[in-house]
Amino acid sequence: MDGVVTAQDDASTVMDAGPLPTGTAEPVKRVPLTPLIGALWLSETIAAFGSSMTYAATRSLIAAFGDPVSIGWLVTLFLLVGAAATPVAARFGDMFGRKRVLLVVLGIGGLGLAIGAATDFYPLVLLGRALQGLHLAAMALSFGILRECVSPARLPLSIGIVLSAVASGTLSAMLLGGWAADLYGWRAVFALGVIGTALAWSALALFVPAGPRGKDSGPVDMISIWLSVPSIAGTLFVVSNLRSWGWTNPALIGILAGSILLALFWVRHSLRTPQPLIDLRLFARKQVLIINIVYICASFGAFQVILLMSMLMQTPAFTGIGLGVSAKAAGLATIPAAILSLAAAPLGGMLVQRIGGRAVMILSGLVMTAGFLFTARWHDSLAIVTFGFSFITIGTTMLYAAGPPILIAAVPTDRTSEALGMMTVLRALATAAGAQMVAVLLASDTVSSPTDPTTHFPSGAAFSLTFLVMIILSGLTTILAYAIAPRGDADRTAQDLRQPATAIDHALSLDSIKER
Numbered sequence: 010m011d012g013v014v015t016a017q018d019d020a021s022t023v024m025d026a027g028p029l030p031t032g033t034a035e036p037v038k039r040v041p042l043t044p045l046i047g048a049l050w051l052s053e054t055i056a057a058f059g060s061s062m063t064y065a066a067t068r069s070l071i072a073a074f075g076d077p078v079s080i081g082w083l084v085t086l087f088l089l090v091g092a093a094a095t096p097v098a099a100r101f102g103d104m105f106g107r108k109r110v111l112l113v114v115l116g117i118g119g120l121g122l123a124i125g126a127a128t129d130f131y132p133l134v135l136l137g138r139a140l141q142g143l144h145l146a147a148m149a150l151s152f153g154i155l156r157e158c159v160s161p162a163r164l165p166l167s168i169g170i171v172l173s174a175v176a177s178g179t180l181s182a183m184l185l186g187g188w189a190a191d192l193y194g195w196r197a198v199f200a201l202g203v204i205g206t207a208l209a210w211s212a213l214a215l216f217v218p219a220g221p222r223g224k225d226s227g228p229v230d231m232i233s234i235w236l237s238v239p240s241i242a243g244t245l246f247v248v249s250n251l252r253s254w255g256w257t258n259p260a261l262i263g264i265l266a267g268s269i270l271l272a273l274f275w276v277r278h279s280l281r282t283p284q285p286l287i288d289l290r291l292f293a294r295k296q297v298l299i300i301n302i303v304y305i306c307a308s309f310g311a312f313q314v315i316l317l318m319s320m321l322m323q324t325p326a327f328t329g330i331g332l333g334v335s336a337k338a339a340g341l342a343t344i345p346a347a348i349l350s351l352a353a354a355p356l357g358g359m360l361v362q363r364i365g366g367r368a369v370m371i372l373s374g375l376v377m378t379a380g381f382l383f384t385a386r387w388h389d390s391l392a393i394v395t396f397g398f399s400f401i402t403i404g405t406t407m408l409y410a411a412g413p414p415i416l417i418a419a420v421p422t423d424r425t426s427e428a429l430g431m432m433t434v435l436r437a438l439a440t441a442a443g444a445q446m447v448a449v450l451l452a453s454d455t456v457s458s459p460t461d462p463t464t465h466f467p468s469g470a471a472f473s474l475t476f477l478v479m480i481i482l483s484g485l486t487t488i489l490a491y492a493i494a495p496r497g498d499a500d501r502t503a504q505d506l507r508q509p510a511t512a513i514d515h516a517l518s519l520d521s522i523k524e525r
Contacts, residue, residue, distance in 0.1 A: 040159075042159065042163070044215070044216035045154075045216055045217055045218075046167055046170055046171060048212035048213045048215070048217050049154060049213075050173070050174045050177075051174070051205070051212050051213075052111065052115060052147045052174075052209040052212075052213060053148055053171055053175065054174040054177050054178040054181065054205065054209070055115070055144060055147075055205040055206050055209050056118075056144040056145060056147040056178065057174060057175045057179050057182070058179075058181055058201075058202060058205060059087065059118070059141050059144050059145075059182075059202060060145075060179070061178070061182035061183055061186070062186050062198050062199075062201075063083050063084050063087075063138075064182070064183070065183050065186035065187040065190055066186060066187070066195040066198045067080060069190045069191075069194050069195040070195045073129060073195060079131065082135060083134065083138050085249060086135055086138050086139045086142065087139070087142045087145075088145075088249070089142070089245055089246055090140075090242070091142035091143065091145030091146070091437075092145065092242065092245050092433075092438070093237075093238040093239070093242040093245075094142065094145070094238070095145050095146040095149060095433050095434055096237060096287055096433075096434055097233075097237065097238065097286070097287075097430075098110055098143065098149075098430070099146055099150060099153070099427050099430025100286050102149070102150045103424060103425060103426045103427050104229075106219060106221070107150045107154045107157065107220055108154060108213065108217050108219055108220050109219070110146075110150060111146075111150040111154070111217075114144065114147060115206055115209055115210045115213065116210060117140050117143050118140060118141045118143045119203060119207065120137075121136070121139065121141035122137060122141055122199050122200075122203045123137075123199075123203050124136060124137035126197075126199035126200040129196065137199070141202070145433070148172075148429070148433060149427075149429035149432075149433055151171055152168060152171070152413050152417065152425070153425040153429065154220060155168060155171070156422065156425050157220050157221070158217075158218060162362065163362075164414055165357075165358040165359070165361035165362045165366070165414040166358035166361075166362055167358065168358055168410060168413050168414055169356070169357050169358020169359065169361075169410040170354070170355050172354040172409055172410050173350065173353075173354035173355055175350070175354075175409075176347045176348070176351045180344070180347045180348070181205075182198075183343075184344075186198045186201060189201055229286065230285050230286035231286075232278055232282075233275065233278065233279065233282075233285050233286035233287050234286060236272075237275050237287055239267075239268070240268045240271035240275055241268075241434055242268075243265070243267060243268030243271070244265070244268045244269075244438060246264060247261055247264055247265045247268065248438060248445060249441045249444075249445075252445050252448050252449065275287075287427060287431065288424065288427070291420060291424055291428060292431065294419060294420075296418075296419035296493065297416060297428060299489065299492050300412050300416050300419070300432070301431075301432055301435050303408075303486055303490055304408075304432060304435065304439070305435060305436070305439040306482055306489060307377075307405070307482070307483075308439030308440040309439055309440075309443035309446060309482055310443070310478070310483050310485075311381070311405050311408075311482065312436075312440055312443065313440075313443050313444060313446075313447050314405065314479075315343065315346075317447060317475060317476075318342075318384075319339050320467065321394060322334050322391065322394060323335070323339050324472075325466055327456070327458075328466050328467065328468055328469065329456070329468070329469045330388070330469040330472050331466065332394065334391055338391070342391060345395055345399045346398050346402035349402060350406045353402070353403045353407055354406050354409065354410045356407065356410075357369055357373070357408075357409070357410030358410050358414075360407070360411075361414050365495065366411045366412070366414050366493070367415070367490060367493040369407055369408075369410070370408060370415075370486075370490035370493065371491060372407070373404045373405070373407040373411060374404070374484070374487025374488075375404075375487055376401070376404030376407070377401055377405060377408070377483040377486065377487075378480060378483040379400070380400040380401035380403075381397075381401060381476060381479045381480045381483055383397050384397030384398070384401070384476070385476035385477070385480065404483075412432070413429060415493060416432060446478075447475060450471065450474055450475040451467040451471050452465075452467065453470075453471050453474060454467070454468045454471040454474075455468055455471065
C-alpha cells in the first residue's frame with residue numbers, strides 16, 4: 010500500500026487515477042496511500058469507538074446517574090443525531106470538499122467528547138453525546154475521499170481496510186474503554202475519545218489532500234435539511250422504542266405521523282427541485298436501489314447476529330436452550346468475531362477486486378446462511394456458539410465491504426458521499442427495526458424463572474423461530490444479490506451516469522408525470 014496516485018497527462022496514469030470528479034477542473038494531487046488510508050482508518054476507528062464506549066462504561070455510568078434509562082438516552086441521542094446528520098454532512102462534503110467537512114465533523118464530535126470528559130452534569134453529558142453523533146458521518150465522507158484519491162483498481166481493498174476500523178473501534182472501546190472505566194470512571198472513557206479524535210484530526214489534516222470542491226449549484230437547499238433531519242430522527246426514534254413504548258402509545262403515534270408527513274414533503278420537494286441537497290431520484294436507479302434493498306434485508310436479518318447470540322449465551326440453562334453465561338463472558342465471546350472482522354473486511358475488498366462485488370455479496374450471503382443453519386442445529390456449548398457467531402460475522406463483514414464499491418461505481422462522482430450517507434441511514438433504520446423484530450420473535454414463547462415467576466426468558470421454540478427467520482432473511486439477501494449487475498454491466502452503468510441527465514431523472518420528475 011506504499012504506492013501513490015498521480016494525475017498527469019499520460020493516458021496510463023490518468024486511467025489509473027480514475028475519472029476526475031464531476032464539476033472540477035483540478036486533478037487529484039500526488040497522494041501517498043499508506044498515510045492517507047491510515048488517517049481515514051483512524052477517523053473511522055474513533056467513530057466506531059463512540060458507538061460502543063457507553064456499553065464499556067455502563068456500570069460506572071449507572072453508579073453516577075443511578076438510572077439505566079438515563080444511560081439508554083446516551084446511546085439513543087448519539088444514534089439519532091448521527092443518523093439525521095449523516096446525509097446532510099455527506100452532501101456538504103460532496104459540495105464543499107470532503108476533507109473540509111470531515112475535519113469539521115471530527116472537530117465537533119471531539120468537542121462533545123471533551124464536554125463529557127469535563128463534567129458530570131447529565132444534561133451537558135447528553136449534549137456532548139449529541140455532538141459526538143456527528144462522527145457517524147465519517148464513513149460516507151471517508152469513502153468519498155477514497156474515490157477522489159485512490160485508483161479504481163485499489164479502491165475495493167482500500168475500502169475494506171478502512172471498514173476494518175469498525176472492528177478496531179469496537180474492540181478498543183470494549184477493552185481499552187472498559188479498563189479505563191474500571192480504573193478511573195466513565196469520564197476517562199470520554200477522555201480516551203478526545204485523545205483518539207485529536208490523533209485522527211491531525212492525521213487527516215496532514216495526510217489527506219484538500220480535494221476538489223463540487224460544482225457550484227447555487228444557494229444551499231435548506232428546505233431539504235429542515236425536512237430530512239427531523240423525519241429521519243423521528244422515524245429512527247419510533248422504531249427504536251416500539252417494543253418498550255408500545256404500538257398504541259399516543260406520543261409514539263404522533264412522532265411517527267409527523268415523521269412520515271415530513272418525509273412526504275421531503276420527497277415532493279426533492280423531485281421538484283433541479284438541484285436538491287439530497288437528490289432522492291438517485292435512489293431509484295437500479296443498482297443503487299438493489300444495493301440498498303440487499304442491505305435492508307441483511308439489517309433485518311444477519312446484522313442482528315450479536316443481539317441474537319448474546320441472548321442465546323445469557324439465557325439461563327433451565328429454558329432448555331440457553332447457556333446461562335454471565336454478561337462479561339458473553340462479551341468476551343464476541344472478541345474472536347471482532348478480531349476476524351479486522352481481516353474479513355480487507356479480504357472482502359481483495360475479493361471484490363478479483364471476482365467483483367456482486368460475487369462477493371452472493372458469497373457473503375451463503376456464508377451467513379450456512380452460519381445460521383449451523384448454529385440453529387448446534388448450540389450446546391459456548392465454544393460452538395462462539396464459532397458460529399464468528400463464522401456469521403465473517404459473512405456480514407464481507408457484505409459490508411462489497412457494497413460501497415458497487416454503489417460508488419453506480420453514482421456520479423459529485424454525489425458519492427450523499428449516496429453512501431443515505432445508505433448508512435437506511436441501514437440504521439432497518440437495523441433498529443430488525444432489533445425490534447428479534448425482540449418480538451424471542452418473546453413469542455417464554456419460560457418463567459423457577460425462582461421468580463414474574464421473570465420470563467425465551468424458550469427453545471422462540472429461539473428456533475428466530476433462527477428460522479434469520480436463515481430465510483440471509484437466504485433472501487443472497488438471492489437479491491443476484492440482481493446486482495455483473496462487473497462489466499456495472500462499469501457501463503457508471504459510464505452512463507457521468508452524463509448530465511438520464512432517462513430515469515425525467516421519468517421521476519413531476520413535470521413528466523403531469524405530461525403523462
